[in-house]
Amino acid sequence: xxxxxxxxxxxxxxxxxxxxxxxxxxxxxxxxxxxxxxxxxxxxxxxxxxxxxxxxxxxxxxxxxxxxxxxxxxxxxxxxxxxxxxxxxxxxxxxxxxxxxxxxxxxxxxxxxxxxxxxxxxxxxxxxxxxxxxxxxxxxxxxxxxxxxxxxxxxxxxxxxxxxxxxxxxxxxxxxxxxxxxxxxxxxxxxxxxxxxxxxxxxxxxxxxxxxxxxxxxxxxxxxxxxxxxxxxxxxxxxxxxxxxxx
Amino acid sequence: xxxxxxxxxxxxxxxxxxxxxxxxxxxxxxxxxxxxxxxxxxxxxxxxxxxxxxxxxxxxxxxxxxxxxxxxxxxxxxxxxxxxxxxxxxxxxxxxxxxxxxxxxxxxxxxxxxxxxxxxxxxxxxxxxxxxxxxxxxxxxxxxxxxxxxxxxxxxxxxxxxxxxxxxxxxxxxxxxxxxxxxxxxxxxxxxxxxxxxxxxxxxxxxxxxxxxxxxxxxxxxxxxxxxxxxxxxxxxxxxxxxxxxx
DNA sequence: GTCTATTTGTGCGTATGTATA
DNA sequence: GTATACATACGCACAAATAGA
Numbered sequence: 285x286x287x288x289x290x291x292x293x294x295x296x297x298x299x300x301x302x303x304x305x306x307x308x309x310x311x312x313x314x315x316x317x318x319x320x321x322x323x324x325x326x327x328x329x330x331x332x333x334x335x336x337x338x339x340x341x342x343x344x345x346x347x348x349x350x351x352x353x354x355x356x357x358x359x360x361x362x363x364x365x366x367x368x369x370x371x372x373x374x375x376x377x378x379x380x381x382x383x384x385x386x387x388x389x390x391x392x393x394x395x396x397x398x399x400x401x402x403x404x405x406x407x408x409x410x411x412x413x414x415x416x417x418x419x420x421x422x423x424x425x426x427x428x429x430x431x432x433x434x435x436x437x438x439x440x441x442x443x444x445x446x447x448x449x450x451x452x453x454x455x456x457x458x459x460x461x462x463x464x465x466x467x468x469x470x471x472x473x474x475x476x477x478x479x480x481x482x483x484x485x486x487x488x489x490x491x492x493x494x495x496x497x498x499x500x501x502x503x504x505x506x507x508x509x510x511x512x513x514x515x516x517x518x519x520x521x522x523x524x525x526x527x528x529x530x531x
Numbered sequence: 532x533x534x535x536x537x538x539x540x541x542x543x544x545x546x547x548x549x550x551x552x553x554x555x556x557x558x559x560x561x562x563x564x565x566x567x568x569x570x571x572x573x574x575x576x577x578x579x580x581x582x583x584x585x586x587x588x589x590x591x592x593x594x595x596x597x598x599x600x601x602x603x604x605x606x607x608x609x610x611x612x613x614x615x616x617x618x619x620x621x622x623x624x625x626x627x628x629x630x631x632x633x634x635x636x637x638x639x640x641x642x643x644x645x646x647x648x649x650x651x652x653x654x655x656x657x658x659x660x661x662x663x664x665x666x667x668x669x670x671x672x673x674x675x676x677x678x679x680x681x682x683x684x685x686x687x688x689x690x691x692x693x694x695x696x697x698x699x700x701x702x703x704x705x706x707x708x709x710x711x712x713x714x715x716x717x718x719x720x721x722x723x724x725x726x727x728x729x730x731x732x733x734x735x736x737x738x739x740x741x742x743x744x745x746x747x748x749x750x751x752x753x754x755x756x757x758x759x760x761x762x763x764x765x766x767x768x769x770x771x772x773x774x775x776x777x778x
Numbered sequence: 779g780t781c782t783a784t785t786t787g788t789g790c791g792t793a794t795g796t797a798t799a
Numbered sequence: 800g801t802a803t804a805c806a807t808a809c810g811c812a813c814a815a816a817t818a819g820a
Binding site for chain 2: 302303306311314343474476527
Protein backbone atom coordinates (compact mmCIF):
# COMPACT_ATOMS: atom_id res chain seq x y z
CA UNK A 285 0.00 0.00 0.00
CA UNK A 286 2.17 2.78 -1.30
CA UNK A 287 -0.38 4.99 -3.00
CA UNK A 288 -1.15 8.29 -1.33
CA UNK A 289 -4.34 8.26 0.69
CA UNK A 290 -7.03 10.08 -1.28
CA UNK A 291 -10.73 10.47 -0.73
CA UNK A 292 -12.45 7.62 -2.56
CA UNK A 293 -14.67 8.45 -5.52
CA UNK A 294 -18.41 8.60 -5.04
CA UNK A 295 -20.43 6.01 -6.91
CA UNK A 296 -23.96 6.01 -8.26
CA UNK A 297 -24.28 9.77 -8.02
CA UNK A 298 -25.48 10.41 -11.54
CA UNK A 299 -22.08 11.79 -12.41
CA UNK A 300 -19.84 9.36 -14.27
CA UNK A 301 -16.66 8.36 -12.48
CA UNK A 302 -14.46 9.52 -15.33
CA UNK A 303 -16.02 12.98 -15.12
CA UNK A 304 -15.52 13.18 -11.36
CA UNK A 305 -11.90 12.17 -11.81
CA UNK A 306 -11.46 14.73 -14.60
CA UNK A 307 -12.86 17.43 -12.33
CA UNK A 308 -10.51 16.45 -9.53
CA UNK A 309 -7.46 16.42 -11.78
CA UNK A 310 -8.45 19.83 -13.17
CA UNK A 311 -8.80 21.18 -9.65
CA UNK A 312 -5.52 19.64 -8.63
CA UNK A 313 -3.85 21.48 -11.47
CA UNK A 314 -5.45 24.71 -10.31
CA UNK A 315 -4.16 24.04 -6.80
CA UNK A 316 -0.65 23.54 -8.18
CA UNK A 317 -0.48 19.80 -7.49
CA UNK A 318 1.87 18.93 -10.36
CA UNK A 319 3.89 22.10 -10.12
CA UNK A 320 7.35 20.63 -10.61
CA UNK A 321 7.65 19.43 -14.19
CA UNK A 322 3.99 19.74 -15.14
CA UNK A 323 3.83 15.97 -15.51
CA UNK A 324 0.95 13.82 -14.27
CA UNK A 325 1.67 10.53 -12.52
CA UNK A 326 1.32 7.49 -14.82
CA UNK A 327 -2.20 6.25 -15.47
CA UNK A 328 -1.59 3.12 -13.41
CA UNK A 329 -0.59 5.22 -10.40
CA UNK A 330 -3.57 7.55 -10.76
CA UNK A 331 -5.86 4.53 -11.05
CA UNK A 332 -4.46 3.04 -7.86
CA UNK A 333 -4.57 6.38 -6.09
CA UNK A 334 -8.23 7.02 -6.95
CA UNK A 335 -9.12 3.38 -6.47
CA UNK A 336 -10.49 2.96 -9.99
CA UNK A 337 -9.65 1.19 -13.24
CA UNK A 338 -7.01 2.55 -15.59
CA UNK A 339 -9.60 2.76 -18.38
CA UNK A 340 -11.62 5.15 -16.28
CA UNK A 341 -8.57 7.30 -15.65
CA UNK A 342 -7.97 7.29 -19.39
CA UNK A 343 -11.52 8.50 -20.05
CA UNK A 344 -10.94 11.37 -17.63
CA UNK A 345 -7.61 12.25 -19.23
CA UNK A 346 -9.15 12.05 -22.71
CA UNK A 347 -11.79 14.58 -21.68
CA UNK A 348 -9.14 16.93 -20.27
CA UNK A 349 -7.03 16.58 -23.42
CA UNK A 350 -10.14 17.45 -25.42
CA UNK A 351 -10.60 20.53 -23.23
CA UNK A 352 -7.00 21.55 -23.80
CA UNK A 353 -6.06 21.12 -20.13
CA UNK A 354 -3.69 18.17 -20.66
CA UNK A 355 -1.45 16.83 -23.40
CA UNK A 356 -0.73 13.07 -23.62
CA UNK A 357 2.37 11.71 -25.35
CA UNK A 358 2.69 8.01 -25.97
CA UNK A 359 5.64 6.53 -24.20
CA UNK A 360 6.50 9.76 -22.39
CA UNK A 361 3.62 10.65 -20.17
CA UNK A 362 0.78 13.11 -19.69
CA UNK A 363 1.56 16.76 -19.21
CA UNK A 364 -0.24 19.87 -18.16
CA UNK A 365 -1.02 22.19 -21.04
CA UNK A 366 -0.22 25.27 -19.02
CA UNK A 367 -2.60 28.17 -19.36
CA UNK A 368 -2.96 31.09 -17.08
CA UNK A 369 -6.05 31.87 -15.15
CA UNK A 370 -7.13 35.42 -15.77
CA UNK A 371 -7.83 37.62 -12.79
CA UNK A 372 -10.66 39.97 -13.53
CA UNK A 373 -10.81 42.99 -11.20
CA UNK A 374 -14.16 44.24 -9.94
CA UNK A 375 -14.24 47.80 -8.71
CA UNK A 376 -15.96 51.11 -9.35
CA UNK A 377 -13.94 51.41 -12.56
CA UNK A 378 -14.44 47.88 -13.83
CA UNK A 379 -13.88 47.58 -17.57
CA UNK A 380 -13.33 44.29 -19.28
CA UNK A 381 -10.46 45.01 -21.62
CA UNK A 382 -8.57 47.30 -19.26
CA UNK A 383 -8.87 44.79 -16.46
CA UNK A 384 -7.02 42.20 -18.48
CA UNK A 385 -4.54 44.62 -19.99
CA UNK A 386 -1.49 43.23 -18.23
CA UNK A 387 -2.59 39.62 -18.48
CA UNK A 388 -3.31 39.03 -22.12
CA UNK A 389 -1.69 40.34 -25.25
CA UNK A 390 -4.83 40.04 -27.30
CA UNK A 391 -8.26 41.01 -25.96
CA UNK A 392 -11.27 40.98 -28.18
CA UNK A 393 -15.02 41.51 -27.96
CA UNK A 394 -17.44 39.99 -30.47
CA UNK A 395 -21.06 40.89 -31.05
CA UNK A 396 -22.95 37.60 -31.41
CA UNK A 397 -26.45 39.00 -31.70
CA UNK A 398 -28.56 42.00 -30.87
CA UNK A 399 -32.25 42.75 -30.62
CA UNK A 400 -34.65 45.50 -29.75
CA UNK A 401 -37.18 44.36 -27.18
CA UNK A 402 -39.36 45.42 -24.28
CA UNK A 403 -37.88 45.62 -20.80
CA UNK A 404 -39.23 43.09 -18.32
CA UNK A 405 -39.63 43.96 -14.65
CA UNK A 406 -36.05 43.06 -13.71
CA UNK A 407 -34.40 44.99 -16.55
CA UNK A 408 -36.69 47.96 -16.06
CA UNK A 409 -35.98 48.13 -12.33
CA UNK A 410 -32.25 48.02 -12.95
CA UNK A 411 -32.24 50.68 -15.68
CA UNK A 412 -34.75 52.86 -13.86
CA UNK A 413 -37.29 52.84 -16.69
CA UNK A 414 -40.89 51.69 -17.01
CA UNK A 415 -41.54 47.99 -17.69
CA UNK A 416 -42.28 47.56 -21.38
CA UNK A 417 -40.01 50.42 -22.42
CA UNK A 418 -37.87 49.60 -25.45
CA UNK A 419 -34.36 48.34 -24.72
CA UNK A 420 -31.53 47.03 -26.86
CA UNK A 421 -30.05 43.69 -25.91
CA UNK A 422 -26.53 42.73 -26.93
CA UNK A 423 -25.14 39.21 -26.80
CA UNK A 424 -21.37 39.40 -26.69
CA UNK A 425 -18.37 37.14 -26.35
CA UNK A 426 -15.03 38.22 -24.93
CA UNK A 427 -11.76 36.51 -25.71
CA UNK A 428 -8.27 36.91 -24.34
CA UNK A 429 -5.30 35.47 -26.18
CA UNK A 430 -7.67 33.54 -28.41
CA UNK A 431 -9.44 31.80 -25.53
CA UNK A 432 -13.09 32.61 -24.83
CA UNK A 433 -13.34 34.09 -21.37
CA UNK A 434 -16.87 35.35 -20.94
CA UNK A 435 -20.32 35.54 -22.52
CA UNK A 436 -22.41 38.57 -21.65
CA UNK A 437 -25.97 39.71 -22.17
CA UNK A 438 -26.33 43.49 -21.85
CA UNK A 439 -29.33 45.79 -21.92
CA UNK A 440 -29.32 49.47 -22.84
CA UNK A 441 -32.15 51.98 -22.94
CA UNK A 442 -33.13 51.97 -26.65
CA UNK A 443 -33.89 55.66 -26.94
CA UNK A 444 -30.59 56.90 -25.56
CA UNK A 445 -28.37 54.20 -27.08
CA UNK A 446 -30.02 53.54 -30.44
CA UNK A 447 -26.79 52.76 -32.31
CA UNK A 448 -25.06 50.80 -29.56
CA UNK A 449 -25.05 47.50 -31.48
CA UNK A 450 -23.23 48.96 -34.48
CA UNK A 451 -20.86 50.87 -32.25
CA UNK A 452 -19.98 47.74 -30.29
CA UNK A 453 -19.63 45.65 -33.44
CA UNK A 454 -17.19 48.22 -34.82
CA UNK A 455 -15.02 48.62 -31.73
CA UNK A 456 -15.56 45.44 -29.74
CA UNK A 457 -15.65 47.55 -26.61
CA UNK A 458 -18.53 48.73 -24.45
CA UNK A 459 -16.44 51.63 -23.22
CA UNK A 460 -15.93 52.90 -26.77
CA UNK A 461 -19.51 52.15 -27.81
CA UNK A 462 -20.81 54.19 -24.88
CA UNK A 463 -18.43 57.00 -25.76
CA UNK A 464 -20.09 57.18 -29.18
CA UNK A 465 -23.31 57.88 -27.34
CA UNK A 466 -21.95 60.68 -25.23
CA UNK A 467 -20.99 58.65 -22.17
CA UNK A 468 -17.38 59.67 -21.58
CA UNK A 469 -17.10 57.94 -18.26
CA UNK A 470 -19.08 55.42 -16.24
CA UNK A 471 -18.92 53.56 -12.98
CA UNK A 472 -19.77 50.12 -11.72
CA UNK A 473 -22.55 50.67 -9.22
CA UNK A 474 -23.21 47.10 -8.16
CA UNK A 475 -22.12 43.57 -8.95
CA UNK A 476 -23.79 40.41 -7.72
CA UNK A 477 -21.75 37.25 -8.14
CA UNK A 478 -23.13 33.73 -8.20
CA UNK A 479 -22.16 30.42 -9.79
CA UNK A 480 -23.98 27.66 -11.64
CA UNK A 481 -23.48 25.01 -14.29
CA UNK A 482 -22.96 26.31 -17.79
CA UNK A 483 -25.94 25.72 -20.03
CA UNK A 484 -27.20 26.10 -23.56
CA UNK A 485 -25.31 28.30 -25.95
CA UNK A 486 -22.75 29.24 -23.29
CA UNK A 487 -21.33 25.70 -23.42
CA UNK A 488 -20.54 26.05 -27.10
CA UNK A 489 -19.57 29.73 -27.14
CA UNK A 490 -17.18 29.41 -24.20
CA UNK A 491 -15.93 26.03 -25.45
CA UNK A 492 -16.79 24.36 -22.16
CA UNK A 493 -17.32 20.71 -21.37
CA UNK A 494 -20.78 19.73 -20.09
CA UNK A 495 -20.85 20.07 -16.32
CA UNK A 496 -18.48 23.01 -16.41
CA UNK A 497 -19.13 25.93 -14.11
CA UNK A 498 -19.71 29.59 -14.91
CA UNK A 499 -19.26 32.53 -12.57
CA UNK A 500 -22.21 34.83 -13.12
CA UNK A 501 -21.79 38.56 -12.52
CA UNK A 502 -24.92 40.67 -12.72
CA UNK A 503 -23.81 44.28 -12.91
CA UNK A 504 -25.12 47.79 -13.28
CA UNK A 505 -23.04 50.60 -14.81
CA UNK A 506 -24.05 54.22 -14.31
CA UNK A 507 -22.81 57.47 -15.86
CA UNK A 508 -21.24 60.37 -13.98
CA UNK A 509 -24.69 61.71 -13.14
CA UNK A 510 -25.61 58.36 -11.63
CA UNK A 511 -28.01 57.47 -14.44
CA UNK A 512 -28.02 53.76 -15.36
CA UNK A 513 -26.46 53.12 -18.77
CA UNK A 514 -25.88 49.37 -18.92
CA UNK A 515 -27.34 46.39 -17.12
CA UNK A 516 -25.54 43.15 -17.81
CA UNK A 517 -25.23 39.49 -16.93
CA UNK A 518 -21.78 38.11 -17.66
CA UNK A 519 -20.96 34.39 -17.53
CA UNK A 520 -17.24 33.72 -16.97
CA UNK A 521 -15.71 30.28 -17.57
CA UNK A 522 -14.93 29.43 -13.95
CA UNK A 523 -11.87 27.35 -14.79
CA UNK A 524 -10.24 30.20 -16.67
CA UNK A 525 -11.18 33.22 -14.58
CA UNK A 526 -11.24 34.48 -11.02
CA UNK A 527 -12.79 37.74 -9.88
CA UNK A 528 -10.77 40.04 -7.69
CA UNK A 529 -12.60 42.49 -5.44
CA UNK A 530 -10.48 45.38 -4.31
CA UNK A 531 -11.81 46.88 -1.10
CA UNK B 532 -46.77 20.06 -30.46
CA UNK B 533 -48.05 21.71 -27.31
CA UNK B 534 -45.02 21.42 -25.04
CA UNK B 535 -42.93 24.56 -24.59
CA UNK B 536 -39.81 24.57 -26.69
CA UNK B 537 -36.85 23.74 -24.45
CA UNK B 538 -33.25 23.04 -25.23
CA UNK B 539 -32.86 19.26 -25.62
CA UNK B 540 -30.81 17.40 -23.03
CA UNK B 541 -27.23 16.47 -23.83
CA UNK B 542 -26.40 12.78 -24.08
CA UNK B 543 -23.22 10.85 -23.47
CA UNK B 544 -21.67 13.65 -21.46
CA UNK B 545 -20.73 11.66 -18.38
CA UNK B 546 -23.58 13.28 -16.52
CA UNK B 547 -26.68 11.14 -16.20
CA UNK B 548 -29.82 12.55 -17.79
CA UNK B 549 -31.71 12.54 -14.49
CA UNK B 550 -28.99 14.65 -12.87
CA UNK B 551 -28.97 17.14 -15.75
CA UNK B 552 -32.72 17.44 -15.44
CA UNK B 553 -32.44 17.87 -11.67
CA UNK B 554 -29.87 20.63 -12.16
CA UNK B 555 -32.12 22.40 -14.65
CA UNK B 556 -35.15 22.19 -12.41
CA UNK B 557 -33.06 23.50 -9.50
CA UNK B 558 -31.85 26.39 -11.65
CA UNK B 559 -35.36 27.06 -12.88
CA UNK B 560 -36.50 27.40 -9.30
CA UNK B 561 -33.68 29.86 -8.62
CA UNK B 562 -34.75 31.84 -11.69
CA UNK B 563 -38.32 31.95 -10.43
CA UNK B 564 -39.82 29.64 -13.06
CA UNK B 565 -42.62 28.24 -10.89
CA UNK B 566 -43.23 31.48 -9.06
CA UNK B 567 -47.04 31.38 -8.99
CA UNK B 568 -48.10 28.60 -6.66
CA UNK B 569 -44.72 26.94 -6.24
CA UNK B 570 -46.06 23.89 -8.03
CA UNK B 571 -44.14 21.93 -10.62
CA UNK B 572 -45.89 20.78 -13.82
CA UNK B 573 -46.96 17.10 -13.75
CA UNK B 574 -44.24 14.55 -14.45
CA UNK B 575 -45.77 13.68 -17.82
CA UNK B 576 -45.60 17.33 -18.90
CA UNK B 577 -42.02 17.72 -17.71
CA UNK B 578 -41.06 14.53 -19.54
CA UNK B 579 -42.56 15.80 -22.79
CA UNK B 580 -41.01 19.23 -22.30
CA UNK B 581 -37.49 17.88 -21.77
CA UNK B 582 -38.00 15.22 -24.41
CA UNK B 583 -37.25 12.35 -22.03
CA UNK B 584 -39.05 9.47 -20.37
CA UNK B 585 -41.21 10.05 -17.33
CA UNK B 586 -39.13 7.59 -15.30
CA UNK B 587 -36.13 9.81 -15.84
CA UNK B 588 -38.05 12.85 -14.64
CA UNK B 589 -38.99 10.85 -11.55
CA UNK B 590 -35.32 10.11 -10.83
CA UNK B 591 -34.56 13.81 -11.04
CA UNK B 592 -37.44 14.76 -8.76
CA UNK B 593 -36.47 12.05 -6.28
CA UNK B 594 -32.96 13.49 -6.08
CA UNK B 595 -34.31 17.01 -5.50
CA UNK B 596 -36.70 15.75 -2.82
CA UNK B 597 -33.72 14.08 -1.18
CA UNK B 598 -31.86 17.40 -1.31
CA UNK B 599 -34.80 19.17 0.24
CA UNK B 600 -35.44 21.35 -2.81
CA UNK B 601 -38.81 19.77 -3.70
CA UNK B 602 -41.64 18.09 -1.83
CA UNK B 603 -43.73 15.49 -3.66
CA UNK B 604 -47.25 14.70 -2.48
CA UNK B 605 -48.96 11.67 -3.93
CA UNK B 606 -52.08 12.58 -5.84
CA UNK B 607 -51.54 16.33 -5.42
CA UNK B 608 -48.33 17.20 -7.18
CA UNK B 609 -44.75 18.27 -6.63
CA UNK B 610 -44.03 21.53 -4.85
CA UNK B 611 -41.08 23.76 -4.27
CA UNK B 612 -39.73 23.63 -0.74
CA UNK B 613 -39.17 27.33 -0.65
CA UNK B 614 -35.89 28.62 0.74
CA UNK B 615 -34.34 31.99 0.30
CA UNK B 616 -31.00 32.65 -1.28
CA UNK B 617 -28.79 34.69 1.01
CA UNK B 618 -27.01 37.73 -0.36
CA UNK B 619 -23.63 38.11 1.22
CA UNK B 620 -22.15 41.61 0.88
CA UNK B 621 -18.46 42.05 0.13
CA UNK B 622 -16.97 45.40 1.01
CA UNK B 623 -14.25 46.96 3.14
CA UNK B 624 -16.38 46.20 6.19
CA UNK B 625 -17.31 42.63 5.31
CA UNK B 626 -18.35 40.61 8.34
CA UNK B 627 -20.22 37.37 8.07
CA UNK B 628 -22.92 37.71 10.71
CA UNK B 629 -23.57 41.40 10.17
CA UNK B 630 -23.89 40.89 6.45
CA UNK B 631 -26.75 38.48 6.93
CA UNK B 632 -28.35 40.42 9.77
CA UNK B 633 -31.48 41.40 7.88
CA UNK B 634 -31.80 38.11 6.02
CA UNK B 635 -31.75 35.43 8.67
CA UNK B 636 -33.13 35.34 12.15
CA UNK B 637 -30.55 32.88 13.38
CA UNK B 638 -26.89 33.11 12.41
CA UNK B 639 -24.35 30.80 13.94
CA UNK B 640 -20.68 29.98 13.62
CA UNK B 641 -19.27 26.60 14.66
CA UNK B 642 -15.66 25.66 15.24
CA UNK B 643 -15.14 22.30 13.56
CA UNK B 644 -11.42 21.93 14.18
CA UNK B 645 -8.29 23.92 14.87
CA UNK B 646 -4.57 23.29 14.67
CA UNK B 647 -1.26 24.98 15.17
CA UNK B 648 0.96 24.56 12.12
CA UNK B 649 3.68 26.13 10.03
CA UNK B 650 2.77 28.70 7.37
CA UNK B 651 3.40 27.60 3.80
CA UNK B 652 4.48 30.10 1.17
CA UNK B 653 0.95 31.20 0.26
CA UNK B 654 -0.20 31.76 3.86
CA UNK B 655 3.06 33.45 4.81
CA UNK B 656 2.86 35.84 1.86
CA UNK B 657 -0.70 36.77 2.72
CA UNK B 658 -0.05 37.33 6.43
CA UNK B 659 3.26 39.05 5.81
CA UNK B 660 5.31 36.61 7.89
CA UNK B 661 8.19 34.27 7.15
CA UNK B 662 7.37 30.85 5.67
CA UNK B 663 7.48 28.27 8.44
CA UNK B 664 6.30 30.72 11.08
CA UNK B 665 3.68 29.24 13.42
CA UNK B 666 0.07 29.96 12.51
CA UNK B 667 -3.26 28.84 13.91
CA UNK B 668 -5.74 27.33 11.48
CA UNK B 669 -9.47 27.33 12.18
CA UNK B 670 -12.00 25.19 10.33
CA UNK B 671 -15.40 26.76 10.74
CA UNK B 672 -18.97 26.30 9.56
CA UNK B 673 -21.50 29.10 9.30
CA UNK B 674 -25.24 28.54 9.39
CA UNK B 675 -28.18 30.84 8.85
CA UNK B 676 -31.66 29.81 9.94
CA UNK B 677 -30.38 26.30 10.55
CA UNK B 678 -29.06 25.87 7.00
CA UNK B 679 -25.31 25.54 6.44
CA UNK B 680 -24.17 28.46 4.30
CA UNK B 681 -20.39 28.36 4.23
CA UNK B 682 -17.29 26.44 5.29
CA UNK B 683 -14.18 28.45 5.98
CA UNK B 684 -10.54 27.77 6.64
CA UNK B 685 -8.80 30.69 8.37
CA UNK B 686 -5.22 31.33 9.33
CA UNK B 687 -3.98 33.66 12.09
CA UNK B 688 -0.47 34.48 13.22
CA UNK B 689 0.03 32.14 16.19
CA UNK B 690 2.02 34.52 18.35
CA UNK B 691 -0.42 37.39 18.23
CA UNK B 692 -3.63 35.33 18.28
CA UNK B 693 -2.72 32.41 20.55
CA UNK B 694 -6.19 31.99 22.04
CA UNK B 695 -8.21 32.60 18.89
CA UNK B 696 -9.62 29.06 18.71
CA UNK B 697 -11.10 29.22 22.21
CA UNK B 698 -12.36 32.73 21.63
CA UNK B 699 -14.09 31.71 18.40
CA UNK B 700 -15.53 28.56 19.94
CA UNK B 701 -17.02 30.63 22.74
CA UNK B 702 -18.55 33.39 20.62
CA UNK B 703 -18.96 31.81 17.19
CA UNK B 704 -17.75 35.09 15.71
CA UNK B 705 -14.43 36.10 14.20
CA UNK B 706 -15.18 39.73 14.96
CA UNK B 707 -15.59 38.98 18.68
CA UNK B 708 -12.65 36.56 18.77
CA UNK B 709 -10.38 39.21 17.26
CA UNK B 710 -11.68 41.77 19.78
CA UNK B 711 -10.46 39.45 22.56
CA UNK B 712 -7.00 39.81 21.03
CA UNK B 713 -7.01 43.59 20.91
CA UNK B 714 -8.31 44.02 17.36
CA UNK B 715 -11.22 46.40 17.83
CA UNK B 716 -11.74 46.97 14.13
CA UNK B 717 -10.59 45.42 10.89
CA UNK B 718 -11.04 45.81 7.16
CA UNK B 719 -11.36 43.56 4.15
CA UNK B 720 -8.29 44.32 2.07
CA UNK B 721 -8.85 41.92 -0.80
CA UNK B 722 -11.23 39.19 -1.92
CA UNK B 723 -10.68 36.84 -4.84
CA UNK B 724 -13.75 34.94 -5.96
CA UNK B 725 -13.74 31.74 -7.96
CA UNK B 726 -16.02 28.72 -8.32
CA UNK B 727 -15.54 24.97 -8.45
CA UNK B 728 -17.27 21.71 -7.62
CA UNK B 729 -17.66 20.99 -3.92
CA UNK B 730 -15.35 18.28 -2.68
CA UNK B 731 -14.47 16.19 0.32
CA UNK B 732 -15.67 17.29 3.71
CA UNK B 733 -17.42 20.35 2.26
CA UNK B 734 -20.00 18.10 0.60
CA UNK B 735 -21.01 16.66 3.95
CA UNK B 736 -20.61 19.80 6.08
CA UNK B 737 -22.62 21.98 3.70
CA UNK B 738 -25.11 19.17 3.06
CA UNK B 739 -24.55 19.37 -0.68
CA UNK B 740 -25.31 16.82 -3.39
CA UNK B 741 -22.35 15.51 -5.42
CA UNK B 742 -21.72 17.79 -8.37
CA UNK B 743 -22.85 20.83 -6.40
CA UNK B 744 -20.93 24.06 -6.80
CA UNK B 745 -19.17 26.20 -4.23
CA UNK B 746 -18.25 29.86 -4.55
CA UNK B 747 -14.75 30.25 -3.15
CA UNK B 748 -13.74 33.56 -1.61
CA UNK B 749 -10.09 33.94 -0.64
CA UNK B 750 -9.84 36.99 1.60
CA UNK B 751 -7.41 39.01 3.65
CA UNK B 752 -8.49 41.07 6.66
CA UNK B 753 -6.19 43.74 8.08
CA UNK B 754 -6.35 45.82 11.26
CA UNK B 755 -6.55 49.62 11.42
CA UNK B 756 -2.77 49.84 11.04
CA UNK B 757 -2.97 47.75 7.89
CA UNK B 758 -1.37 44.71 9.51
CA UNK B 759 -2.82 41.38 8.28
CA UNK B 760 -4.84 39.65 10.96
CA UNK B 761 -6.77 36.91 9.13
CA UNK B 762 -6.29 35.08 5.87
CA UNK B 763 -9.21 32.88 4.89
CA UNK B 764 -10.71 30.67 2.22
CA UNK B 765 -14.49 30.47 2.45
CA UNK B 766 -16.57 28.02 0.43
CA UNK B 767 -20.18 29.13 -0.01
CA UNK B 768 -22.91 26.75 -1.20
CA UNK B 769 -23.54 28.32 -4.60
CA UNK B 770 -27.22 27.38 -4.69
CA UNK B 771 -27.90 29.14 -1.39
CA UNK B 772 -25.70 32.22 -1.61
CA UNK B 773 -24.80 35.07 -3.92
CA UNK B 774 -22.06 37.60 -3.28
CA UNK B 775 -22.85 41.28 -3.62
CA UNK B 776 -20.05 43.71 -4.38
CA UNK B 777 -20.88 47.30 -3.51
CA UNK B 778 -18.82 49.98 -5.18
C1' DG C 779 22.67 -0.22 -31.72
C1' DT C 780 20.28 -3.36 -28.50
C1' DC C 781 17.88 -4.54 -24.58
C1' DT C 782 14.77 -3.32 -21.04
C1' DA C 783 11.65 -0.72 -18.22
C1' DT C 784 8.21 2.65 -18.41
C1' DT C 785 4.23 4.74 -20.19
C1' DT C 786 0.45 5.63 -23.34
C1' DG C 787 -2.72 3.39 -26.84
C1' DT C 788 -5.89 -0.46 -28.24
C1' DG C 789 -8.93 -4.58 -28.08
C1' DC C 790 -12.24 -7.52 -25.92
C1' DG C 791 -15.26 -9.86 -22.56
C1' DT C 792 -18.23 -9.05 -18.63
C1' DA C 793 -21.07 -6.79 -15.18
C1' DT C 794 -23.84 -3.03 -13.80
C1' DG C 795 -26.18 1.46 -14.27
C1' DT C 796 -29.15 4.38 -17.03
C1' DA C 797 -32.98 5.36 -20.29
C1' DT C 798 -36.54 4.03 -23.22
C1' DA C 799 -40.70 1.60 -24.75
C1' DG D 800 -43.32 -4.40 -13.89
C1' DT D 801 -40.72 -6.28 -18.02
C1' DA D 802 -37.82 -6.18 -21.91
C1' DT D 803 -34.30 -3.96 -24.63
C1' DA D 804 -30.52 -0.84 -25.85
C1' DC D 805 -26.76 1.81 -24.66
C1' DA D 806 -23.31 3.95 -21.44
C1' DT D 807 -20.20 3.18 -17.84
C1' DA D 808 -16.66 0.63 -15.25
C1' DC D 809 -13.65 -3.20 -14.65
C1' DG D 810 -10.02 -6.79 -15.64
C1' DC D 811 -6.74 -8.70 -18.53
C1' DA D 812 -3.69 -8.73 -22.43
C1' DC D 813 -0.84 -6.78 -25.76
C1' DA D 814 0.93 -3.09 -29.13
C1' DA D 815 3.53 1.19 -29.82
C1' DA D 816 6.49 4.90 -28.45
C1' DT D 817 10.03 6.67 -25.45
C1' DA D 818 14.07 6.86 -22.47
C1' DG D 819 17.91 5.09 -20.24
C1' DA D 820 21.28 1.40 -19.39
